[in-house]
Amino acid sequence: MKLERLVRLDRRIIYLLIAVGTLLPILWRIGFPVSPTPPVQALFARLETLGPGDIVLASFDYGPTTAPEITPMARAVLRHCFERRIRVVAIALFPLGGVTMGGEVLGEMAAEYPALRDGEDYVYLGYKDGTQAAMKLMGASFASVFPFSNAGVPVEEIPLMQQVRNYADIDLVVSFSTNVIGEWWANLVNAQFGVPVAVGTTAVWAPKHFAFLDSGQILGLLGGLKGASEYEHLLVAAYPRLEPLYERAGVYTAMKGMDAQTVDHAIIMLFILIGNAAHFWMRRRESARRPG
Amino acid sequence: MGQVLGLWIGAFLTLCVFSFLYRDNPFFRFAESLFAGISLGYYIGTVSANTLAPNLFRPLFRDFPNQAHLLIPLLLGLNLYCRFIPRIAWMARISLAVYIAYFVGINMVQKLQGEVVPQIGATILSPWGGAFTPLDNLILITGVVCVMVYFYFSIEHKGPVGAVSRLGIWFLMVGFGAAFGYTVMGRVSLLIGRMNYLFIDVVRATRQIL
C-alpha cells in the first residue's frame, strides 16, 4: 500500500519542497563550491588589466523577467569597474524594461561608492530603440544616438561624454543581454568596429554564444546564474572587502541563486529516482503475484 | 509611499496566485479574474495608443487626402462587426479571408526560405568531425534524416522504413529529454525572481518607510 502512495504522491508535497528549497538558499547562503570556467575568467582578467582612465560601455539589454539571472552579473561587473576606478558609460537597448533595469542597477552600485561622481566617473544615457541601427550609429558618434543623458542633461555638458566620441574611445563593451542583442554586439559591433566585447546572457542563450567565443568575437562570456556566480566568486576572492556584500543574509546574489538551483535540481532528481524505484518495485510485486 | 503601496499590492496578488498550488480558492479566483480584466484593459490601452491612434485616426484626421487609403483597413476592421447582425453576418468572412490569405502567403515563402533552406544547408557537413567527438556530425546527420523519415506520411512504417523511423523516435526522445532537463534551470530562475520580490524587495522597501 505504501508503495502506491509513493507512486501517487500528492504533488503539493513537491511544490512545498521546491518553495522551501528556493527560498532558504536565497536568504542564507549554503555555499556549494564554485569553480570558475575559462570564459568567465577571461572577462575578469580583462577588467583586471584596465584601470583609472579606461572606459567601459555597459549595455543593459535585458528586462525584469530575466533579472534574477542577469542583474547579479551587472552588479558584479559594475562593482569590479568601480573598485578599479574604471569609468562606466551605461546604455539600454532592450525595449521591455531595459531602461528601468539600467537605472536601478547603476544607481544602486554607484551609491556604494560615494566618492564617484555622476557625469565624471559614470553616466547613464538611457534607452534607444532600433537596436542594430543604434549600434551602428554609435560607431560614428554617441552623441547622435544619445543627445541627452537619461536625466536629461545634454551630452556636451557631461565631462565623461566629452571624452567619448565613438567606439574608438571605449576600452571594453559588456552587454548584459537576454536575447539576440548579445550576438549583435559580437557579429556587428566587434566585427565592424573592432572594439572588444564581452557578453553576459541567460543560460538559455549562452550555448549560442560559444561560437563567437571560439572565433574571438567576444572575449568573455557569463552564462546564466552559473556564470554570474563564478564572476562573484572571482570578485570576492580578489577584493575581500566586498565579501560581506555577498554573504549577507537578505541580499540576493547569484551564488545564492545557484545554491537554490542546485537544491531544486537535487530535489527533482531525487523525486525521479524515488518515483522510479517505487514504480519498479510495484511492478515486480504485481508480476510475482500473478499466477503461472 | 506609492511605491511601497504598489509593492504590497503586487505581493498580495503574487500570494493569491501561489495559493492556487494548494487548491483553487476565492483568492486565486479574484486574482485570476482581476488579471483577465486588467490585461484586456492593458491591451486596449496599447492598441489604441500605439496602433489605432498613431497609425489610423491621427493620419486620417490630419491629412485625409493623402491618407484616404487608410479607409481600406478601417472598413475591413469595422466589417468584422457584421457578425453581430445575423442577416449580413457572412460579410465578416471577407475580412478574415483577406487577413489570413496575406499571412499565409508570407508564411509559405518564409518557412521555405527561412527554415528549410538554412536547416538543410547547415546539415550538409563532412560526417567526420564535430566540436565534442569525431562522430558528432555523423550522429547529427543520422538524427536529422531519421526524424525526417519518421514524419513521412505516405508510406507505411514497417521493414527498413520502420527501423529508420524508430531510430527517429529515439532521437526525438533523447532530444526532448535533454531540452526538458535544460529548461529546469530557467524555470527555477523565475521562481527565484518571485521569492526575491516577496522576501527581499518588499521587506526592504517596507523597512525603509518604517
Added chain:
Amino acid sequence: MRATVFLFAGAAFLAGARALGQGDRPGTGQSPAGAGAPLALFLLFSFLVIFFIVRSRRGHELFIRRIPGIQAMEEAVGRATELGKKVLYLPGGGKLEDNQTIASLAVLRHVASLSARHATDLAVLNKDPLTFAAARETVQEAYLQAGRPDLYHDEVVTYVTYDQFAFTGAVAGYMVREKPAANFFIGDYQAEALLLAETGQATGAIQIAGTAEVTQLPFFAVVCDYTLMGEELYAAGAYLSREPAMLGSIKGQDFTKAALILYLIAGIVLEVLGVHWLRDFMSIQ
C-alpha cells in the same frame, strides 16, 4: 478550380523567371545564390504539391499512415460524453496569422463536429481575437453540418484575454472548476504549454496536444496522452477531412521531403570529396 491551379503556377513561374533573369545583375549587392535556393525549392515544392492534388482529384488512391493522436480524438470526445462532462478546446496562444492556428481550426472543425454528433458540451477559449472570430465561424458551421445547429450558442466559443499568462491563469481556473473530461491543446504554444497540461493532468482529463513549436514539444510529449508533433499537426486537418485534394497535398510534401533527403545525402558525399557547391547553394547569407 483547375484554372486557379494553373493561374497560381503561372504566377509563380513568372515571378521565378523574372527573379532568375535579373538575378545576377551587377550592383544589386545580392548574391544570386542566396535567393536561388528558396526560389528553386518554392518552385519544386509548389509543383509537387499541385501535381499530387490534381492527380488525387482524378481518383488515384492515396495511402496516409496512422497518426495515433488523431485516432484518439474520437475516444476522448466519447469519454466526455459518457461522463457527461465538457470538451475543452484551445486553439493555441498564437495569432491567427500563424499557420499552426489555421491548422488548429481544421482540427477544431472535426472536434466540434464530433461534439455535436455526441451532443457533448464544447468550450473553445481564445487568446487571439481574430482566431476567436474565425473559430466561431468554424464551430457554427461544424454544428450545422453535423445536423445539430440547435446545440450551437454564443457561449461555445468565447474570448478570454490577449495576455499569455492572464489567459493561462483563467484557463487553469476553468479546468479546475469545470473539470472537462477531454482537453485539446492544438496550435502555437509557448511557456503556457506546461502550465496548461499539468493543470489538466491534475483534473484527470484525457489530453491531446499538437504543436510545431519545438521548444514546447518536450513538455506536451511528457505530460499529455497524445501529442501531434510538428508536421503531424499540419497534416491532421487533411487527414481528418479525407478529401482527395487535401491528401494529395501531403503526398506532394512527402515527395519534397524525399528530394531534400537525397539532396542532403548527395551534398554530404560531395562534401567528403571536397566539393562544396551543393552546400553553398543552400546557405543564405
Added chain:
Amino acid sequence: MFWKLRLPLILTFLVGCVPVVTFFLAERVPGVSIVPTTVERYMVIIAGFALLLGVVNVVQGSVRRIAQRRPGWPFAISLLAGLLVMGSFGVLSALRVGPFQGLLAGPRGEVTPFLWMTRHFFDPLQAAIFSLLAFYIASAAFRAFRVRNLEAALLIIAAFLVMLGRTPLGEYIFRWAPGGERWLPGLTDWFMAVPNTAAQRGVIIGAALGAASLSLRVILGIERSYLGAKER
C-alpha cells in the same frame, strides 16, 4: 453562394499571391517592398479592431454572469472593474485627455497612472503565473518520468544527465578523476548540441514543409475551415 463563399475564396487567392510574388521580386525590382509594408500596416489595424470584438464578448459574458447570478458571479465584477479602470486609463492616454499624457511615460518621463497599474498589478501577476512553471516542471518530472519502455528510458536518462550537468553537483561527482569536473557539464553541452539539435532540425524541416503545404492549400481554396465553409 458567390458572395458568401466564392468571393472570400477569390480574395484569398489574390491576396495570398501578393506576398509570394513580392518576396521574389523585392530585391530585383525597387519599390516593390512598399506593397508588403503598406499591407502589413493595414493588417495591424484590422487586428486592432478585432481586439474590441473580443472585449465585447468578454463584457457580454460577464454581464450575463452577473445578471443571472451564476456561480462565481462576484468575480465577474472584479474582472469588469479591472477592465474598466485599466481600459479607460489606456483610452484616455491614447486621446491625451487631462493628466493622461502618454501611455507608459509622461512627456517628461514621469509615472503615468497606466504605468503605475502596469507595474503593480499587471507585471507581478504575469510574473507570478509564469513562475508557477518552476513547481509544475518538478511535479511533471516526478510523475511522468517513469521508465515504462525504451523510449521513456531514453528521455529520462537524457533529462537526468543534463539536469545533473547543469549544477555544481555534476562537477563534484567526478572530481576524483583528472579533468573529471568537466565530464558531466561537457556531456550536457553535447546532448544539447548534437542529439537535441538533430531532433529539433528534423522537426523544424518537417513542420516548415507542413506549414508551406497548408499555406498552399489555403491559397488554392482547398483548406477553408477558418471560414467555416465546407467543400462545395
